[in-house]
Every structure is written in structure tokens, then in C-alpha cells.
Amino acid sequence: MLNIFNSLTRKLEALKPIKDKQVGFYACGPTVYNYVHIGNLRSILLGDLIRRVLEYDGYQVKHVMNITDVGHLTSDADTGEDKMEKEAKTEMDVYGIATKYTRAFLEDMNALNMLPPHVMPKASEHIAEQIKLIKLLIARDIAYESDEAVYFDVSKFPSYNQLTGQKLGSMMLGARQDVVRDPKKRNPIDFVLWFKAVGRYQNHILRWDSPWGVGFPGWHIECSAMSAKYLGQPFDIHAGGIDLKFPHHSNEIAQSEAAAKKPLANIWVHGEHLLIDASKMAKSEGNFVTLKTLTDKGYSPLAFRYLTLTAHYRTKLNFTWDALTAAQNALNNLYQEISSYDQPKVGCAEFEQHFQDAINDDLNLPQALAITHDLVRSEYPGSAKLQSLLKFDQVLGLKLKETWEEARKIPDVVSRFIGSREEARKAKNFTKADELRKAIEKEGYLVEDTPDGYRLKKKF
Ligand SMILES: [Zn+2]
The missing domain is CATH 1.10.10 (Arc Repressor Mutant, subunit A)
Known part of the structure; x- marks a missing residue:
């Protein structure tokens, strides 16, 4: 029933779950060494939306989202970029920081009325699985070891560019410069599976024993190891922000598919950026906006959720304070309108059909929202409107039921x-x-x- 744009094939595809009426779904989660910003939250909200649409369609979803708590933290803070790195002197500090920001992230998720994923595996608790996967890649001669790291040999995986659609040559030019400068690295685009705690990483705080000496996993292997563990391979849908398409998702695919010799996920969904006043959010540009920035100014978290619903996930969303104010007003009007409705009774079948068509048309939430407002303005009795609206809210997640119930408690x-x-x-x-x-x-x-x-x- 769901037609969705698959980044892998670059076309709209009908979802055909591997198991009847069940969907295995993995969405990349946050790195927990700082607060997440509202751009990150837009990506996480996309995962929530996919989950809700699937459940609305009657699928039983298993939703997995990783927590990246294995950061590049060294006791001498050699990268000098993040204040938190300087604060962390011991392993306890690192986990303390990760715990603090994980909690803050979960509070944001809850405030935005996101459904908690069924499994939220932490990278630090799945080191054995990651090592096992790297060992398999070495055994298959797809990974190699140097004095400083274990690398994935991209030349052994010809479809490495499948997700980006770029020529391999141009991808090599764009390969990240911040990997270990290692003379034994065969190709600039080869990426790290395991960092050895030597050289610039000799003081890395988080470290584990491995067949390649003490060290820590690379940036991408956790998702390959944990998705296989909790969803098997292949699974149905993998989602994330568009910034993860390369290198993160390209590397996930390479690792998982080279190891298991089967696809990682059938459908890849990528959500576009959120811009702040038309520029990309970055800490250095002074426009690092968190959910707390919004609530401190008196906006409700659900106004931000509403705002994200007004833009299709494959279009950039330009965040402005005016746009957020408009979203808050629209949400308040909706709450005010439903507060007069009587107990929900038989809904409006025609609107429900249109709504379901919209959400299944590549998650067309702007359209679904327009249908919601058309219903509110329609001539149907309040009880019928409410019945349908409460159904829609299984996807919209705007807490219509709670708000209606609260409003009915007339002093x-x-x-x-x-x-x-x-x-x-x-x-x-x-x-x-x-x-x-x-x-x-x-x-x-x-x-x-x-x-x-x-x-x-x-x-x-
Ligand atoms: Zn990931």
C-alpha cells in the first residue's frame, strides 16, 4: 500500500515486506556527546513518521535506532573542537557525558511525541558484534590491517557508489581528509573499521581488546553490526538524514553486503536538511538551535512537530521564527476547534480515504495536513470529525486526544x-x-x- 522513494534505485517503489504484514525498520540515531539540534530532530522525526504510517497501514513494525556513544574522545583532546572532549578525562566521564546527552535526547523525543523505538542499542555495548563483523571482512580479504587501523578496501566492493550515484573517481577526491594519515592505507576512500590506540589515538579513552590490539571501532561499523543483530539481513527499510547518505550509509552497505553477501536493506529513505534562515545549521555559525531554544521562547514542542509536517521530507525545510509562529497558531486553532466536539462517533469515510492515500503517496504529510484542515472546516458533525481526526493523529502525533479530553474538563x-x-x-x-x-x-x-x-x- 505504501509507495515510497527508494534512494537506492532513485524511484518510487511499493513496499513489499520480506515477512507478510511485518516491517523491519532501522533509523540512524544520534551521537550523544552534545545536545541534538532541531535539524537532527527533523531526521529523527522522519523515522517516527515512517513508523507511524506503517502502523496506520496495519503493519507490525520493529523499529531499531542506534545510540552512538563511542565518540572520538582522547584525554588530551587533540582535535580541540569540542568542549566535552576537554571535560572527559576518564572512561567514567565519557559514559557520564553520554548518559547525560542520551537522557536529554530521549526527553526531546518524548516532548515531540515520538514513539520510542523498540530497540535502542548502544554502540559501546556491541563491540563484540562489531569485532566479529570486521574479522569476517578480513577473512574474506575485503578488509586489511595496517600499523594504525583496519580498513575496508573499497576497490573490492564495486557497487560502493550505488547509493550516491557518483563516479567512484570523484568520490575518491571527496574522501574524508580526517582519517588517519597512514602510509599503508591503500586508497584514500578506504575507510576505517577499527582504530588502533596508537599515534593520535594513543590516549583515546574508550578502548577495547581486539585481534588487532587495543583500540576502538570506526564510525560506521556499529550500524552494520547492530542492524544485523536486531533485524537480520536484509531488512525492509533503512532511514536517516540526507547527510548520512555518504559516507555513513554507503559504508554501512559496503560492510554489511560484503560480509553477508546479501543486501543490507531493501528500501533506503533519506530526509532533507532543515535550514535556519536559509543557511545550514552549524555550531560555528551561531545558529545552533535546540528544542530548548524553542521552548524557552514559549513555543510548544508540538509546534515544531507540526512545522515539520508542513514540508515534504524530501524538500528542504527553512526554519524561521515566523514559520514556527504560524505552526503554533495553526496547531492552537486546531486544538480550539476540536475542544467543542462531542464524543467521537462514526467517522468521515471519504476524508479517511484521502488521508490514507496521501500518507501512502511517499509520506505526503503536507497533503495529509491539508485534508485534516478540510475536514475540520467541513459540515460534518463534530463527533464524526473527531472520530476521523483521532485516527489521523495516530500519524500526525499532535496529541489531539489528550488535548480534547483536557479541554472537556470544564471548570x-x-x-x-x-x-x-x-x-x-x-x-x-x-x-x-x-x-x-x-x-x-x-x-x-x-x-x-x-x-x-x-x-x-x-x-x-
Ligand atoms: Zn547508521
Whole structure:
């Protein structure tokens, strides 16, 4: 039922799960040595959205998201880039920092109403699996060892450029410069599977024994090892931000496929960047915005979630404060509107069909959101609208049910004012009725008169 753009084939494809009605889904998670910014959160939200759409379609999803807690931390902070590195002097410090930022990340996920992945494996707790995979690659003569590291030999994996579609030659030119400068490295594009704790990494704090001496794993092997462990190989869908396409995902594919001689994942989904005032977010440019930056200014986390729904995942989303304000207002209007609806009853089949078509059309959430607003504006009774809206919210994740339930708890004072106002209206005492309307508004509720009687809405 779901048609989704597969980065691997560069076309829309119908999802055909490996196991009937079940989907194995891996989304790359955060590195936990700093707070995540809202650009990272947009990528993580894409994973949540994919999961929710699949579940809406009736699939049983197994959602795996890694936590990268094996950072490049050395006690002499030789890269000098990150304050946290200077703070970390011992292994306990490293794990303390990772724990702190993992917790902060999970709080952000919760605030954004993301469904917790079923498994959140930590890289540091899967070193044995990573070593096993590297050993297999060496045994297959696809990886080689130097004095400083173990490398993946890209020349042994001809489809290395499948995901990027670039010519291998131009990819080599663009190969990362920050790998160990090692005379025994065969090719600049070869990437590290295992760093030995020598040279610039001799003081690396996190270290484990391995067949190649004490050291630590490279940047990509954790995802190959952990996805195989929890989802098998191949699995159905692999997602992440577009910045992970190369080198991270290209390397994941190379490692996993060269080792197991079968595909890693059938469908690859990449979400576009979030821009801040039209520029790419970077700490150095002073536009490092976190969820806390938004909530400190009085926005609700779900306003940010709403904002991400307004842009298709394959288009860049330009974050501005005006755009966030518009999202907050739209969300508040939605909350206000539903607050007057009666208990949900039989929904609106036609809208539900359109909604499902939109989400299954390559996750067209902007369209799904437009359908949501069309429904709210429609002539259907509130109870019917609410029934469908609560269904839609399984995907939108805007906490419509909780908000509606909360708004229905009408304070006694408001109920009394309402009763008195109805009496005043019956007695044609419109001055008094108007005073009571104002008193009700002061209590945070709006009363509107319709041909069928009054409607009470909670102000948002
Ligand atoms: Zn990954």
C-alpha cells in the first residue's frame, strides 16, 4: 500500500515486506556527546513518521535506532573542537557525558511525541558484534590491517557508489581528509573499521581488546553490526538524514553486503536538511538551535512537530521564527476547534480515504495536513470529525486526544456562568448574557451561539 522513494534505485517503489504484514525498520540515531539540534530532530522525526504510517497501514513494525556513544574522545583532546572532549578525562566521564546527552535526547523525543523505538542499542555495548563483523571482512580479504587501523578496501566492493550515484573517481577526491594519515592505507576512500590506540589515538579513552590490539571501532561499523543483530539481513527499510547518505550509509552497505553477501536493506529513505534562515545549521555559525531554544521562547514542542509536517521530507525545510509562529497558531486553532466536539462517533469515510492515500503517496504529510484542515472546516458533525481526526493523529502525533479530553474538563465556574447565560438569554436580558460571555472568556473559554444552541470552546 505504501509507495515510497527508494534512494537506492532513485524511484518510487511499493513496499513489499520480506515477512507478510511485518516491517523491519532501522533509523540512524544520534551521537550523544552534545545536545541534538532541531535539524537532527527533523531526521529523527522522519523515522517516527515512517513508523507511524506503517502502523496506520496495519503493519507490525520493529523499529531499531542506534545510540552512538563511542565518540572520538582522547584525554588530551587533540582535535580541540569540542568542549566535552576537554571535560572527559576518564572512561567514567565519557559514559557520564553520554548518559547525560542520551537522557536529554530521549526527553526531546518524548516532548515531540515520538514513539520510542523498540530497540535502542548502544554502540559501546556491541563491540563484540562489531569485532566479529570486521574479522569476517578480513577473512574474506575485503578488509586489511595496517600499523594504525583496519580498513575496508573499497576497490573490492564495486557497487560502493550505488547509493550516491557518483563516479567512484570523484568520490575518491571527496574522501574524508580526517582519517588517519597512514602510509599503508591503500586508497584514500578506504575507510576505517577499527582504530588502533596508537599515534593520535594513543590516549583515546574508550578502548577495547581486539585481534588487532587495543583500540576502538570506526564510525560506521556499529550500524552494520547492530542492524544485523536486531533485524537480520536484509531488512525492509533503512532511514536517516540526507547527510548520512555518504559516507555513513554507503559504508554501512559496503560492510554489511560484503560480509553477508546479501543486501543490507531493501528500501533506503533519506530526509532533507532543515535550514535556519536559509543557511545550514552549524555550531560555528551561531545558529545552533535546540528544542530548548524553542521552548524557552514559549513555543510548544508540538509546534515544531507540526512545522515539520508542513514540508515534504524530501524538500528542504527553512526554519524561521515566523514559520514556527504560524505552526503554533495553526496547531492552537486546531486544538480550539476540536475542544467543542462531542464524543467521537462514526467517522468521515471519504476524508479517511484521502488521508490514507496521501500518507501512502511517499509520506505526503503536507497533503495529509491539508485534508485534516478540510475536514475540520467541513459540515460534518463534530463527533464524526473527531472520530476521523483521532485516527489521523495516530500519524500526525499532535496529541489531539489528550488535548480534547483536557479541554472537556470544564471548570465548575464556567458551567455555572453558562447556565446563568442561558437563563439570561431566555429572559432576553442580553446585557447580562454579554457580561457572562466576557466572564466565561476570562476563564479561558469561548462561547458561540449556533442555530442548535451554544458551543463552548477552550481558548488556545
Ligand atoms: Zn547508521
